[in-house]
Amino acid sequence: MTARVLLLALAVSACGDAPADVSDGAAVARVGDAELTEADLADALGDAPAGLDSATVREQLVEQWVQRELLIQEARRQGLDDDPAVARRLQEAERSTLEQAALETFFEQAPAEPSDADLEAYYDRHRDALALREPYVRLRHLRLADASKAAEARASLARAVASPYPDSLFVLVAAEYADDPAGATAFAGEYVSEERIRSLDETLGERVARLSAGAEVAVVPVSRTVHLVQVVDRVPAGTVPPFRLVRDELAERLGVQMRRDAQARLLQRLRSEAQAAGRLAVR
Structure with missing residues (x-):
């Protein structure tokens, strides 16, 4: 597949097949039948870092949407959405998105974040390893x-x-x-x-x-x-730093470990449920 085709495929996989919902407000930009609405733009602007000039960010977001939609529609015009390689990438993008969404929802419902007591206990257990x-x-x-x-x-x-x-x-x-x-x-x-x-x-x-x-x-x-x-x-080297100096590092380290353990428990539960329902078979 040529570099041009790959570029178009990336644009397609990034945006999906469905056009923007036109029922959420007035159209800010239109490319063919696809529309970018005020509601879509407001959602995007809400994710922008604080302190940026909103007018400039708005202009950039609209232009990015137009450029992306032009590429998507050009890909469809060339029939690239029927290309087997592009279809596989779209399917993989969908599966990855769903996988990530499932994990994000799980951690939103059951946050795996260490408490101060967890961090202090971890610090006490690993003092020797924390020595500079x-x-x-x-x-x-x-x-x-x-x-x-x-x-x-x-x-x-x-x-x-x-x-x-x-x-x-x-x-x-x-x-x-x-x-x-x-x-x-x-x-x-x-x-x-x-x-x-x-x-x-x-x-x-x-x-x-x-x-x-x-x-x-x-x-x-x-x-x-x-x-x-x-x-x-x-x-000096060999000193165990006080807890306050390494708290943030320990929170990140222990948080990663706790999320990994929670994910393993989630997968084990899903595996058991699938096996009990006869939905899982591995040869």
């Missing part, structure tokens, strides 16, 4: 593309660090000087491995490795960029 294999640090870090502001930014950061409210003032310093204020603020709240810092930049990683935790603000020029760094805290 390498040193971790917490940094206040500013990246400046404008080297001329390095001295001013360093003085501001040093004052923030020496104040009774260093984290709150760091947010203001980052907003004033950092290339990425939001990223700098988020990074300052995390513990990261020294290896991760070294992977971002070898020079910066080597300098951070030599810094002691405390009030010193170091200036690290790298090419045309200047980094200002202050080590807030160090956690």
